[in-house]
Amino acid sequence: MVMVTIKDVARQAGLSVTTVSRALNNYDDVAEATRARVREVATALDYHPSAFARNLQGSVANAIGLGIPNVLHRSYDMSWLEFIGGIGATCAERDVDLLVSTADVHDVDGQGFQRLVRERRVDGLIVCDIRRDDARIPYLRERRLPFVAYGRAVDDLAYPFIDVDGADGTMQVMAHVIGLGHRRIAYLGVDLAFGFSHYRFAGYSAALRRARLCDDPALVRHGLGEQSVAPALADLLALPDPPTAVFAEADFLGLAVLRAARALGLAVPDDLSLAVFDDSLLVQHADPPLTAVGHSNRRLGEDAAALLLDRITDPDRPLAQRLVAPTLVVRQSTAPPGNTQLGQGVDNAALQVYHRCK
Amino acid sequence: MVMVTIKDVARQAGLSVTTVSRALNNYDDVAEATRARVREVATALDYHPSAFARNLQGSVANAIGLGIPNVLHRSYDMSWLEFIGGIGATCAERDVDLLVSTADVHDVDGQGFQRLVRERRVDGLIVCDIRRDDARIPYLRERRLPFVAYGRAVDDLAYPFIDVDGADGTMQVMAHVIGLGHRRIAYLGVDLAFGFSHYRFAGYSAALRRARLCDDPALVRHGLGEQSVAPALADLLALPDPPTAVFAEADFLGLAVLRAARALGLAVPDDLSLAVFDDSLLVQHADPPLTAVGHSNRRLGEDAAALLLDRITDPDRPLAQRLVAPTLVVRQSTAPPGNTQLGQGVDNAALQVYHRCK
DNA sequence: TTGTACGCGTTATCAA
DNA sequence: TTGATAACGCGTACAA
Numbered sequence: 001m002v003m004v005t006i007k008d009v010a011r012q013a014g015l016s017v018t019t020v021s022r023a024l025n026n027y028d029d030v031a032e033a034t035r036a037r038v039r040e041v042a043t044a045l046d047y048h049p050s051a052f053a054r055n056l057q058g059s060v061a062n063a064i065g066l067g068i069p070n071v072l073h074r075s076y077d078m079s080w081l082e083f084i085g086g087i088g089a090t091c092a093e094r095d096v097d098l099l100v101s102t103a104d105v106h107d108v109d110g111q112g113f114q115r116l117v118r119e120r121r122v123d124g125l126i127v128c129d130i131r132r133d134d135a136r137i138p139y140l141r142e143r144r145l146p147f148v149a150y151g152r153a154v155d156d157l158a159y160p161f162i163d164v165d166g167a168d169g170t171m172q173v174m175a176h177v178i179g180l181g182h183r184r185i186a187y188l189g190v191d192l193a194f195g196f197s198h199y200r201f202a203g204y205s206a207a208l209r210r211a212r213l214c215d216d217p218a219l220v221r222h223g224l225g226e227q228s229v230a231p232a233l234a235d236l237l238a239l240p241d242p243p244t245a246v247f248a249e250a251d252f253l254g255l256a257v258l259r260a261a262r263a264l265g266l267a268v269p270d271d272l273s274l275a276v277f278d279d280s281l282l283v284q285h286a287d288p289p290l291t292a293v294g295h296s297n298r299r300l301g302e303d304a305a306a307l308l309l310d311r312i313t314d315p316d317r318p319l320a321q322r323l324v325a326p327t328l329v330v331r332q333s334t335a336p337p338g339n340t341q342l343g344q345g346v347d348n349a350a351l352q353v354y355h356r357c358k
Numbered sequence: 359m360v361m362v363t364i365k366d367v368a369r370q371a372g373l374s375v376t377t378v379s380r381a382l383n384n385y386d387d388v389a390e391a392t393r394a395r396v397r398e399v400a401t402a403l404d405y406h407p408s409a410f411a412r413n414l415q416g417s418v419a420n421a422i423g424l425g426i427p428n429v430l431h432r433s434y435d436m437s438w439l440e441f442i443g444g445i446g447a448t449c450a451e452r453d454v455d456l457l458v459s460t461a462d463v464h465d466v467d468g469q470g471f472q473r474l475v476r477e478r479r480v481d482g483l484i485v486c487d488i489r490r491d492d493a494r495i496p497y498l499r500e501r502r503l504p505f506v507a508y509g510r511a512v513d514d515l516a517y518p519f520i521d522v523d524g525a526d527g528t529m530q531v532m533a534h535v536i537g538l539g540h541r542r543i544a545y546l547g548v549d550l551a552f553g554f555s556h557y558r559f560a561g562y563s564a565a566l567r568r569a570r571l572c573d574d575p576a577l578v579r580h581g582l583g584e585q586s587v588a589p590a591l592a593d594l595l596a597l598p599d600p601p602t603a604v605f606a607e608a609d610f611l612g613l614a615v616l617r618a619a620r621a622l623g624l625a626v627p628d629d630l631s632l633a634v635f636d637d638s639l640l641v642q643h644a645d646p647p648l649t650a651v652g653h654s655n656r657r658l659g660e661d662a663a664a665l666l667l668d669r670i671t672d673p674d675r676p677l678a679q680r681l682v683a684p685t686l687v688v689r690q691s692t693a694p695p696g697n698t699q700l701g702q703g704v705d706n707a708a709l710q711v712y713h714r715c716k
Numbered sequence: 717t718t719g720t721a722c723g724c725g726t727t728a729t730c731a732a
Numbered sequence: 733t734t735g736a737t738a739a740c741g742c743g744t745a746c747a748a
Contacts, residue, residue: 002502003417003478005725016735021727031733048476052414053725056740059361061410063457070443081439084426088460092470097479099421100458102446112450118406120361121455144360255643285613287645363741374719379743389717411741415724 004047013041024049051097063097064308065122067105067112069129079280079297083150086301087126094309108135117145123312126150126304130161130195146315148308150300152195160311162304162322166196166277169293169326170203170247171210173275176291176328177245178211180336182273186219186236186243188229188253197222200249200277219243229256234264244337245273251280254290258333269335279329288332295326362405371399382407409455421455422666423480425463425470427487437638437655441508444659445484452667454481466493475503481670484508484662488519488553504673506666508658510553518669520662520680524554524635527651527684528561528605529568531633534649534686535603536569538694540631544577544594544601546587546611555580558607558635577601587614592622602695603631609638612648616691627693637687646690653684 010017015038023030023038041047055061066087068080084100091098099122103112106129113136116122124146127136130153137159140147149161177185187204189197201222208215218239221232236243248254254276261268268274268288276283279294307320368375373396381388381396399405413419424445426438442458449456457480461470464487471494474480482504485494488511495517498505507519535543545562547555559580566573576597579590594601606612612634619626626632626646634641637652665678 003725006727007725017726018728018736019734022734025727029733034733046476048472048478050414050725051477051479052410052419053740054727056408056410056414056724056742057726057728059740068439068442068446081426084442084458085460088426088458092459092461095469095473097473098458098460100442100446100456101450102443102456103450111453114406115453115455118404119409120406121409282639282643285640286643361741364743365741375742376720376744377718380718383743387717392717408741411724412743413724414726414740415742415744417724 004045006049009038009042009045009047012045013038061121061123062095063099063122064091064305065099065101065116065125067101067127069105070102082297083301086298087305090302090305096309105129106131108139117143124308126308132193132195146308146311148304148311150304154195154198158319160307160320162300162307164295165323165325166199167203167206169277170200171207172328173247173293174204174207176330177247177273177275177334178207178213180273180334182245182337183213184219184241184243186246187221188224188232188246188257189222189249190253191223197249204247224253226252226256229253230260230263233257233260237264248276251276251278251283255282255286258286269333273334273337275334291329291331291334293326293328295324300324362403364407366403367396367400367405370403371396419479419481420453421457421480422449422663423457423459423474423483425459425485427463440655441659444656445663448660448663448667454667463487464489466497475501482666484666490551490553504666504669506662506669508662512553512556516677518665518678520658520665522653523681523683524557525561525564527635528558529565530686531605531651532562532565534688535605535631535633535692536565536571538631538692540603540695541571542577542599542601544604545579546582546590546604546615547580547607548611549581555607562605582611584610584614587611588618588621591615591618595622603692606634609634609636609641613640613644616644627691631692631695633692649687649689649692651684651686653682658682
């Protein structure tokens with residue numbers, strides 16, 4: 001890699017390095033004729049300023065960092081790529097580099113995190129997969145390094161973030177399911193330590209309250225993984241007044257429900273309605289395709305990057321927090337209860353409970 | 359962001375900048391006592407050398423670039439994330455930054471590509487989605503910028519690449535399907551301009567030849583997209599001697615076949631066997647789960663990065679090209695032909711053709 | 717064993 | 733309008 005520097009251009013043009021620099025950076029104190037010649041020579045020599053020298057001088061990296069959580073076994077990981085695509089688009093638009101680290105994002109003392117932060121390779125960070133009491137938040141705050149979080153913790157929210165409005169999305173789904181006539185709706189969730197789980201569950205409770213439905217704790221299961229869905233579902237269906245519909249707060253949980261239901265000989269949606277959060281390809285390709293609330297991860301990425309870059313430009317701007325409302329897509333996995341005898345029976349029982357509850 | 363430089367450490371330790379530099383970089387001409395004190399001060403001050411200054415002086419970026427094709431609507435894109443994860447892992451291990459560009463990777467004159475190359479932000483590049491006569495290859499070659507391609511073109515292969523062995527994988531699937539007793543096996547592919555399509559199709563032909571089966575052009579369809587699979591399948595099944603099995607060279611084509619078959623009232627695998635290339639989550643979650651050849655994209659990413667970094671370290675090392683053999687996973691979408699009357703009838707017809715062919 | 721001086725490529729300051 | 737000079741933070745001959 002032969003590299004042509006500003007000196008080469010200066011020599012070739014018979015000018016000083018200073019003049020060349022100013023000519024190329026559009027300073028207004030350089031003669032137009034001179035600027036033209038400089039440009040010509042620069043083009044001829046195929047000159048491009050070194051990012052390093054420039055950054056060293058200006059103490060700005062012109063780059064942002066992104067830590068991708070390595071939960072690469074999860075089905076919804078696909079959305080990450082769209083998210084990255086969105087970030088990349090914004091970065092390209094604003095002439096900023098995107099540095100990606102795949103090291104454990106929660107290890108604040110680890111290599112991946114430190115590289116980016118300490119060696120000043122980036123002007124800011126997009127941090128993902130925010131947990132309760134996430135160590136990165138106070139760390140970055142103290143270092144005064146601009147950052148935007150993708151996702152919210154629960155307790156402390158005094159930082160810029162962008163997130164899907166989990167409560168709103170869940171309420172949309174619930175309104176749809178309740179509107180179909182369901183009264184006993186189970187909630188299947190992952191560990192509540194995940195910030196998104198907290199908000200989605202809050203939406204579930206709020207929807208029940210709004211519809212004046214009984215909020216039966218027996219219908220709620222937290223801390224589930226792909227493996228524990230089947231037993232949980234069997235458990236729920238063994239209740240004296242089993243649910244007629246299931247809401248899964250993540251797509252992979254919903255797919256597990258689908259498999260478990262099939263294993264139990266239940267038809268979706270005839271015997272059991274199913275709706276999920278996250279409208280992924282897997283959800284769309286399921287049989288039947290699942291009713292889901294989804295959002296554009298690409299858009300989310302674009303916004304996250306924009307938020308961060310604005311913050312870098314002007315660190316004192318008021319705290320920016322953005323919630324994106326997801327969209328409900330009704331598909332074939334939800335139907336009115338009581339399409340079959342099982343459903344019918346279940347529903348009657350549920351209604352009794354419902355009335356008892358009031 | 360307050361930044362502590364080597365000067366601060368020197369001042370605090372009462373030493374010269376040089377000594378501090380050498381102490382921290384493990385030079386052997388510095389007293390152990392001095393080194394200890396320097397380390398102490400550096401830690402106390404939380405000093406970390408600036409990546410920019412270091413790179414400027416050494417003319418090495420300590421970073422590699424990756425262009426992610428923005429074909430983000432394709433179902434198999436999921437694997438990209440694993441690929442990135444693999445690259446990231448190798449980078450972290452070797453203390454190298456990963457710069458990701460999502461701009462159009464094929465636009466050699468575009469921003470995304472130029473940023474990385476011209477401003478010398480990276481020491482090398484991983485280029486993906488290689489096409490026939492890909493403009494990036496000669497460009498990078500001329501610039502003498504080290505690179506590794508993910509995927510192969512067809513004509514010119516005089517550059518380092520890493521790829522899945524498409525021919526081998528397809529032959530594995532074909533051997534399995536032929537072993538089940540199928541004689542009329544359709545081939546569904548995307549545009550042959552995609553390098554991988556060329557090799558996978560070659561594997562198909564080779565497998566037929568090896569089994570001394572008739573290579574009937576009527577069974578082969580190139581240039582398919584998600585939409586055109588259904589008509590193609592209908593077309594194939596309307597042949598006088600229709601196929602009893604279908605091989606799809608990409609997962610999303612296979613899923614489309616599954617849907618189309620269902621729409622036609624055909625059961626997989628009873629009426630039609632189906633096998634695909636690319637063992638993605640979509641394939642695994644399909645109903646029935648599809649027989650597929652797959653590979654670890656993470657592993658591929660790790661290898662690509664390793665190949666590139668080695669090449670950067672020693673540009674004159676012999677051309678490294680690595681083909682990863684995929685693994686066949688037999689699932690429920692393939693079965694012997696003739697399980698049903700339709701299958702039976704079809705098979706008999708096929709056998710006649712088979713004999714005619716010999 | 718330590719310090720001085722210089723260079724990496726660029727922009728900013730100030731004088732001409 | 734242009735150019736000489738310093739500075740950014742670091743590494744490294746070379747001298748002490």
